[in-house]
């Protein structure tokens with residue numbers, strides 16, 4: 001049965017032309033046949049079928065929601081009541097959530113089916129999905145390569161047809177970067193647009209939840225459902241949520257800025273050329289395009305890694321073997337219980353960040369690192385405020401390279417951190433960003449283009465990105 005987006009598919013499900021149960025079964029079969037990709041930590045087979053039956057009867061009685069029958073995968077850092085919540089970490093490997101994240105609940109309330117929880121880097125720390133207690137996730141385009149991270153499983157679940165749409169989280173690029181590596185759309189909303197309630201905190205002032213999809217229509221549909229003020233998250237913002245579906249294909253000719261710092265040394269030439277090619281086409285279509293400057297760009301990675309490690313070291317203090325998850329068998333007093341549980345429960349990258357964060361927050365270094373980085377964060381935000389007075393949108397690459405080989409960067413954390421060079425700035429400034437798959441390189445690997453907008457301008461991102469929808 002032909003359909004070009006999820007709303008059309010849901011329409012066919014509601015009219016009975018697509019069987020809801022068969023749809024779920026097809027996904028379950030594909031998940032089974034692509035098990036080698038390791039995209040899911042958990043698949044809820046029987047439950048998904050049971051839920052499909054319930055939704056089918058809701059449809060019959062004419063009471064079904066906006067996402068009736070849509071099959072959704074969620075990153076395993078999001079709480080889903082009575083289901084495992086591991087953050088792909090040994091320390092939470094036996095943890096079952098007692099409530100659902102607001103974003104997850106909103107999806108359920110619209111009658112979507114949560115098919116499983118996706119693999120990711122441990123506590124969402126990473127750019128390659130190589131830091132998971134459950135093992136690497138493979139890129140479906142080339143399985144010798146990483147899918148990106150940290151939401152690698154959620155990106156792969158969409159790219160390899162293991163669900164209709166998925167949710168990921170983005171603290172420094174973890175939606176946009178894996179979307180770019182896997183050749184799909186991924187959107188990081190404005191900080192505060194989507195409630196973080198039930199998202200396991202990594203760096204609380206950076207964390208956001210957003211969708212992955214094969215087309216912009218589906219992104220808009222899901223983003224509309226999960227957005228909005230939530231009493232349970234005091235950082236969620238009471239801002240009107242526009243009807244994002246209505247702005248699709250509105251053909252508005254936004255004013256576009258090209259930040260020169262994002263096209264400097266270090267950018268893969270095929271990525272650069274593909275984006276400049278698009279820019280030329282836009283010009284020919286009458287878009288007003290100008291070069292702009294974000295002079296603080298060179299400080300983003302350093303600032304990001306000081307601030308997020310500080311926040312992470314504080315957020316991860318709660319995993320002490322007493323209250324949550326894993327406890328070491330090997331201790332003779334309380335102190336040893338804490339130390340051994342954390343030593344055995346956390347992976348290398350998480351420990352590295354706890355150490356770094358504890359260091360930058362320690363009394364002798366607080367002013368030199370943490371406070372300084374806070375000030376630089378403000379300057380980075382001001383850079384964006386300034387350019388968004390001139391232009392509506394910024395076009396940049398999403399990543400400096402296409403998907404790299406498994407193992408290529410895993411021994412070199414600094415090089416790994418540099419793969420976030422174009423994405424972390426949006427989280428420092430709290431602005432929304434999207435990855436648009438625009439081309440393939442000479443090896444057939446996807447190339448992504450990032451578009452950024454000012455806070456709460458998701459509408460412009462969606463409207464502009466829909467020009468690139470193939471469907």
Ligand code: GLN
Pocket residue numbers: 124125126127149150169170171172173174175202308420
């Ligand atoms: N790759 C970045 C990091 O390791 C971003 C992670 C994320 O967005 N969750 O911190």
